[in-house]
Amino acid sequence: MADQPGREAITDVINRYLITELLARYCEKLDEYDIAALADVFADDCVMDQGPGRGGPIKGRDKVLAGMKARQALFRRTQHILGQTSLRFDAGGANALTYVTAWHQGWDMTTGVARLRYRDRLVLRVDGWLxxxxxAEALGAEGFDESQWNWVARKAPDDSEAPMNITDRDRK
Incomplete structure (x- = not known):
């Protein structure tokens, strides 16, 4: 029993590694437009919410993949770059918050960049983490219609903390 804390630490490190690989595989396959391979990333009964202008919450892996296929077909190229990931484990799985920069190039060569964070619920199944x-929550977007996103709520500064060049109009 004395080595149990060591085993828990090793299990934690292994799970963090496996989840990091899962998130990276999602980006890799999305950027390659390999939608079929994304089936290995999602649970059968998954839910995806990329914002009101992107279909809102979509339930079920087949529907999620169909939506991704349609949305990603709009782009000639994409690049999804992952930043930091915060993981919290519990008895049922893990919660992850991952920052993402997503560059998109349309077929007409126009580009857009979305600065996002993915708020994920992950489950461990027999074949691995899913x-x-x-x-998806937006922190900023250039080249996209702003109404399509779930926006991160950001507190307004107190008047005492507000920079001198911010007007009341800017705070709304």
């Missing part, structure tokens, strides 16, 4: 639910 995304049970994902909510």
């Amino acid at each position: 995304i049970q639910s994902r909510r």
Whole structure:
């Protein structure tokens, strides 16, 4: 029993590694437009919410993949770059918050960049970690209609903390 904390630490490190690989595989296959391979990333009963202008919450892996196929077909190229990931484990799986920069090039050569964070619920199944639910939240976007996103709520500064050049109009 004395080595149990060591085993828990090793299990934690292994799970973090496996989840990092899962998130990276998602980006790799999305950027390659290999939608069929993305089936290995999501649970059968997954839920994806990429924002109101992107279909809102979509339930079920087949529907999620069909939506991704349609949306990603709009782009000639994409690049999804992952930043930091915060993981919290519990008895049922893990919650992840991952920052993402997603560059897109349309078929007309126009480009857009979305600065996002993925809020994921992950579950461990027999064949490994899977995304049970994902909510994409925008922190910024250039070249995209702003109404299509779930936006991260950001507190307004107190008047005492507001920079001198911010007007009341800018705070709304």
